[in-house]
Amino acid sequence: MRRIAVLTSGGDSPGMNAAIRAAVLRGIDKGLEVFGVYNGYEGLLEGNIVPMKRKNVGGIIQRGGTILRTSRSDRFKLEESQFEAIRKLKDLDIEGLVVIGGDGSFKGAMKLCEKGLPVVGIPGTIDNDISGTDYSIGFNTAVSTVLDAIDKIRDTAYSHEKTSIIEVMGRGAGDIALWAGLCTGAASIIIPEAAYQIKDVITRIQAARERGDKDCIIIVAEGVCSAEEIKKELQEQIQLETRVVVLGFLQRGGTPNAYDRMIGSQMGAKAVDLLLDGNHGSMLCVKDGKITYSPFEEAAKEVHEIDMSLYQLALSLSS
Amino acid sequence: MRRIAVLTSGGDSPGMNAAIRAAVLRGIDKGLEVFGVYNGYEGLLEGNIVPMKRKNVGGIIQRGGTILRTSRSDRFKLEESQFEAIRKLKDLDIEGLVVIGGDGSFKGAMKLCEKGLPVVGIPGTIDNDISGTDYSIGFNTAVSTVLDAIDKIRDTAYSHEKTSIIEVMGRGAGDIALWAGLCTGAASIIIPEAAYQIKDVITRIQAARERGDKDCIIIVAEGVCSAEEIKKELQEQIQLETRVVVLGFLQRGGTPNAYDRMIGSQMGAKAVDLLLDGNHGSMLCVKDGKITYSPFEEAAKEVHEIDMSLYQLALSLSS
Amino acid sequence: MRRIAVLTSGGDSPGMNAAIRAAVLRGIDKGLEVFGVYNGYEGLLEGNIVPMKRKNVGGIIQRGGTILRTSRSDRFKLEESQFEAIRKLKDLDIEGLVVIGGDGSFKGAMKLCEKGLPVVGIPGTIDNDISGTDYSIGFNTAVSTVLDAIDKIRDTAYSHEKTSIIEVMGRGAGDIALWAGLCTGAASIIIPEAAYQIKDVITRIQAARERGDKDCIIIVAEGVCSAEEIKKELQEQIQLETRVVVLGFLQRGGTPNAYDRMIGSQMGAKAVDLLLDGNHGSMLCVKDGKITYSPFEEAAKEVHEIDMSLYQLALSLSS
Amino acid sequence: MRRIAVLTSGGDSPGMNAAIRAAVLRGIDKGLEVFGVYNGYEGLLEGNIVPMKRKNVGGIIQRGGTILRTSRSDRFKLEESQFEAIRKLKDLDIEGLVVIGGDGSFKGAMKLCEKGLPVVGIPGTIDNDISGTDYSIGFNTAVSTVLDAIDKIRDTAYSHEKTSIIEVMGRGAGDIALWAGLCTGAASIIIPEAAYQIKDVITRIQAARERGDKDCIIIVAEGVCSAEEIKKELQEQIQLETRVVVLGFLQRGGTPNAYDRMIGSQMGAKAVDLLLDGNHGSMLCVKDGKITYSPFEEAAKEVHEIDMSLYQLALSLSS
Structure with a gap:
């Protein structure tokens, strides 16, 4: 050759x-x-x-x-x-x-x-x-990018005591969501590999609030649904106002x-x-x-x- | 006192x-x-x-x-x-x-x-x-956050030769969009303070493409319209496939x-x-x-x- | 318990x-x-x-x-x-x-x-x-910190066409130096686990220069010797002017x-x-x-x- | 023309x-x-x-x-x-x-x-x-680079309750040192434009220690003296063990x-x-x-x- x-x-x-x-x-x-x-x-x-x-x-x-x-x-x-x-x-x-x-x-x-x-x-x-x-x-760099973003979102979520729903990439896989959730102590992580029920998400948000968390984070893998859908469900079921961030193509780039x-x-x-x-x-x-x-x-x-x-x-x- | x-x-x-x-x-x-x-x-x-x-x-x-x-x-x-x-x-x-x-x-x-x-x-x-x-x-920190994000988006935009439309904050003001656009050499910057016509945006994208730019960036201030609207217009008028990133609350946080x-x-x-x-x-x-x-x-x-x-x-x- | x-x-x-x-x-x-x-x-x-x-x-x-x-x-x-x-x-x-x-x-x-x-x-x-x-x-975070620093040093090294000698931590181990060197394409990596001869370092610097590299990097693990010693040897043996950076405790910190x-x-x-x-x-x-x-x-x-x-x-x- | x-x-x-x-x-x-x-x-x-x-x-x-x-x-x-x-x-x-x-x-x-x-x-x-x-x-980017470094050094300084002496660039000017010191709340800032006496530095370190600061920072502009000289004086006069970081050419680079x-x-x-x-x-x-x-x-x-x-x-x- x-x-x-x-x-x-x-x-x-x-x-x-x-x-x-x-x-x-x-x-x-x-x-x-x-x-x-x-x-x-x-x-x-x-x-x-x-x-x-x-x-x-x-x-x-x-x-x-x-x-x-x-x-x-x-x-x-x-x-x-x-x-x-x-x-x-x-x-x-x-x-x-x-x-x-x-x-x-x-x-x-x-x-x-x-x-x-x-x-x-x-x-x-x-x-x-x-x-x-x-x-x-x-994969590892993408997770780093997501962590940087969540660390930033957390500042403002804390300042307003808001729950944030963050939609991350992964196509049919939940790896990015899982790592990001574990590495930021997210209250709830929604991935394709584990069936999700909105009532469990709600339970976890409420537990976090009761513990005094002021910057509650929910991570959702794009392979499950959009962050907007979760936002809507939380709005309807418990009248919780949340903020959505869709990280998008940002996750593909970076050194x-x-x-x-x-x-x-x-x-x-x-x-x-x-x-x-x-x-x-x-x-x-x-x-x-x-x-x-x-x-x-x-x-x-x-x-x-x-x-x-x-x-x-x-x-x-x-x- | x-x-x-x-x-x-x-x-x-x-x-x-x-x-x-x-x-x-x-x-x-x-x-x-x-x-x-x-x-x-x-x-x-x-x-x-x-x-x-x-x-x-x-x-x-x-x-x-x-x-x-x-x-x-x-x-x-x-x-x-x-x-x-x-x-x-x-x-x-x-x-x-x-x-x-x-x-x-x-x-x-x-x-x-x-x-x-x-x-x-x-x-x-x-x-x-x-x-x-x-x-x-x-303001200055928010612009830095936007630049970091665009520098990352650019990597993947370049790799796919895609035009990216990036929606930034600012409420009624175009300051973040303007600084971000000037500091990244965006092909087009859409701000509330300057009337925008989609045909001008198209002209600028085409000029960038003709010059050989492979990572064409359009910045739109939230005070004008959503990035999705621009995407739709470009799709309809010149059948250009674009990628949208809405930076959202990310811009409020950070050291x-x-x-x-x-x-x-x-x-x-x-x-x-x-x-x-x-x-x-x-x-x-x-x-x-x-x-x-x-x-x-x-x-x-x-x-x-x-x-x-x-x-x-x-x-x-x-x- | x-x-x-x-x-x-x-x-x-x-x-x-x-x-x-x-x-x-x-x-x-x-x-x-x-x-x-x-x-x-x-x-x-x-x-x-x-x-x-x-x-x-x-x-x-x-x-x-x-x-x-x-x-x-x-x-x-x-x-x-x-x-x-x-x-x-x-x-x-x-x-x-x-x-x-x-x-x-x-x-x-x-x-x-x-x-x-x-x-x-x-x-x-x-x-x-x-x-x-x-x-x-x-370890992984420390290597990231070193890479960030070297990426920065490289900008100015390139601008001046200077050879930089970067001293990294590791006590008796060369792991940080090795990863940093491999991940930045350093011309020479000096670690405790491999006997080093200044003439080999010189050969590698000269090869890099001949290939047209304008930002030649040498990484030395603290467990071998100080960067200043390498600088002195290069000065004496081939009259090469180099720049030394000792990253120090910076490497221990960071998110x-x-x-x-x-x-x-x-x-x-x-x-x-x-x-x-x-x-x-x-x-x-x-x-x-x-x-x-x-x-x-x-x-x-x-x-x-x-x-x-x-x-x-x-x-x-x-x- | x-x-x-x-x-x-x-x-x-x-x-x-x-x-x-x-x-x-x-x-x-x-x-x-x-x-x-x-x-x-x-x-x-x-x-x-x-x-x-x-x-x-x-x-x-x-x-x-x-x-x-x-x-x-x-x-x-x-x-x-x-x-x-x-x-x-x-x-x-x-x-x-x-x-x-x-x-x-x-x-x-x-x-x-x-x-x-x-x-x-x-x-x-x-x-x-x-x-x-x-x-x-x-200038502004260089100060940012210095702040990033100090924020990192602080993590480890806090963990060990050590006083850190950080030498920054500036040739004859103290601008980088002054900005870096103000923006990080340094206990002492030593610049060419203000006569410095080691006893004042000591007073300020001791005050910081008494207030309970666990990560005391001293910034010294290269135009005054080396960080090593300050370290030596503090060692001799009050037997204080300190850590020195010389940021060096790192400060010139970066996006x-x-x-x-x-x-x-x-x-x-x-x-x-x-x-x-x-x-x-x-x-x-x-x-x-x-x-x-x-x-x-x-x-x-x-x-x-x-x-x-x-x-x-x-x-x-x-x-």
Whole structure:
């Protein structure tokens, strides 16, 4: 293998640049020529592929987002597109591909593998909802961003003795909400993995008020419902006036923190090693606190599960 | 004058604690006993008034919000409430009052003055919309919070080449939006003080896109319309898919920055000096970069105006 | 067991408050009365022990340092002091103790155990140098603080094209230096675990300069030598003018990040469970990414080792 | 005037990029061709001058330091160098120059003016020590950086009940120390503008201790002496063990805050207007809270003075 390429796909996340940088530098260190594909699979189909030198990845480890940009591509789901993508790479003599993204991106990666292209995947999404890995690059930074925001909201919630409902990202997963709730002592945490009843939320708010909490916080994962819906229910049922904050895309950005730079760097380098060792058709993952890898097929079978013991802990600490 | 009290009223803002601290410490330094009123005018009516010692204001200068908490009080608009408030203070031999808040709070303060209570006002609101002063405590920190958020949103906007519409606070004033837009090079800034036409916004977005900007930002002040409305118009008129972030109460919180700690400290101390010098019935203000004061009546006559030369500058720098 | 106490000892670290909070809340949840010992073992000897209620741990999870304060106590090494400490606890019917601290603190804890007091330890130090655990509370936040500082130093280093030498904490361990170096792409990382030769440092600086890096960074762990010594050597050997920054105690403070709040909360709660289950004489630890525990004696035998594969990775990525 | 150039000189400061960006964009807006000179006067002598387009200043407003880099040039003090510099500019048909820097840089600028080149100066240094202006770009951000650091140091100082001595920048001026001290409630602030006696420092420390402060802070400006000297005196005179932190170059870096982006943007645009209006040989300044300008000669006569009323305020609030 003499030439490889890297792309980022799906939602961006902080730490993707650390992974890009590490893949490029490790590739160069191993004597390869490394290329960057802009705009994910869409850019691959358009042949938006450029050589990456050492200088192209200088000063990017601390930058949020992805310098290669990303996209969601519907047409890449077609077989003919996948063949076209392989052709674009072949035209440049590129023999291996590193894909940084989430479940959807890895489905595309598997299709390329099946058609003969060596591909290695790196899990990157703030939602931490990727099958087959305990951790995805960006999650920790996103939680930090949410904590910073809640610490700020708390100042003003305390000053007005208001209950705040904070809606956080996570798609179908409650990881961000759970961590944010546990790390801020939220009165109630509403996640897709645990059935929620408004009467329990009310009980917990009332307990917090009785204890004298002046800055009661409720966290709701976007995968359950909107914060506005909770607000409405609380208004109707107990005439409680609340304030809603929807953190939104803020959560995707920001300088990656140490953890995401570290995992990103390790995975980026390891992805190149796997390509060179012939271990392709697999994705990197964190298991038992260590970085390892498993075949795409096997990873796809595992369903990402939230750590419910953390949920129990959060309930017990804020009750 | 032997005893004075301090209260915060209306929306909280970062730096109010610096002002409280300075008023308490300056009062003690001048041989006064200083009291804190909790929950603004509402707490005043309830007699929620406690002595403030040096230790009560230790370690608060760096905290957001207000340790005295705040409220909006409808019943305080009644004359009988105002007399009741004065009685509550008289019962404790409190002869002077420092009110930290906005226009609405100062109306209440004037009423107390008219009824014989010496009051001095300190302008505090993130909106920077108070009559008679160029600056209100908390504005600078709020703008910093908005910049931090936009710098983060920009990472992900760049990665997806998306246009972002960011809704910021300010009530009827466009100050936060204008500063945020100028300081981030936003493509378009929509403020109440300048009529807006969607076609101009479109022209500016298109110009930014043509120049190659990949992270086009539009800032809209809440006083004009919601970000969702702009999103809808852009969708309808040019089929542009955009992302909306409503920063919300996040903007009210956070550690006060140097500027707000400084202005808060200066005004808090000066308010006590004014009470002692008999210059009550007035509010502190910033004029020509200096801290001074003017009678409530005169201040109320001046309408806070935005610096339109900054708006012109913002337009010219991002065109 | 009806009454337990918590203390923090040795150097403070961010996240200790999360552990204190969790221990207190879990204790209360289990029907215990929980006490806080101020100033570590020194305070224990002085009987500086107070009841901790729910409200005492409200709003502390986001605060750096330790609300219980800490100290280093020489006289606690004497047997008679240890008996005295147990007496002080007995006087208050306190039957179990949670000690949050480092290796030195755990030696004291073992002595108390040997004399019959149930004790559980929680590893807390930014240095991450505690025997028997992969992680100590505070390390992750300290690395974040170092990254923030280096990102700032980089701005000015780039502007002047200067080489910066940054001295970081860690006592005998190189963990902070290694993480900081890897996460910022430092040209050279000097740690106690790897013999260093100035000529290698020079080679790496020169390579960075040749590649066009304008903001060359060298990280040196305090356990090796001072940054000033490296500066002097570089001055003498290659007449390179460098800038030194010694980050110092800055690294110990700051709002704990998500990871430290999470580990602190889990360990704090678990420590109480261990006391109640009779698993005392042990410390909590992180192994294979999970929170578990092991007897003090066994933990003491294991020597904390740095992950040298990360060092190799750092070398290869910045070469 | 058809072509102008911009350079940064002396120590870098946050917000210089905002000024560069504004000068370039305003220049383009006025139909000029704008050039950037790299590495200050040194780069001017080497002819390191490149065209600046809109895209060259995209995404720089939020970056610390200066993208044009900077230097100190001894040889530029020679007349022949100054003629050489003018020749380099003439060769490129560049007829006007914007110099962003401090007193030293403006001396150079005056020399170029005297030799016929239209030059406008923009005050930029974190030290805030430039003659003829109340404010220099970068000061506010530097103070913010110092506050962040002190807020962190405070956590650990509180935990150990230690007195901390913090050495801050400022060259001959005490502005950073004064603001930092006032904004953190430091027990003692040692600045060049006020004679200091160690016995006063001791009195203030002891008063703070007696009041129960557990995190006593002393700020010393580098222009007075080193923090180590104060530490030694306190050790000798009252056997007080203290901790020293020298913040160093950290203070020069960091994302410019709102204030510095705003002042930088206004001055950058205004500098171009002054060149076009023939008002050269002058520097921009802040007076009475407004942006204005004055001739280099007049500015040089005024000595920058610290606001001693702030020093008195700081003393009174922390006594």
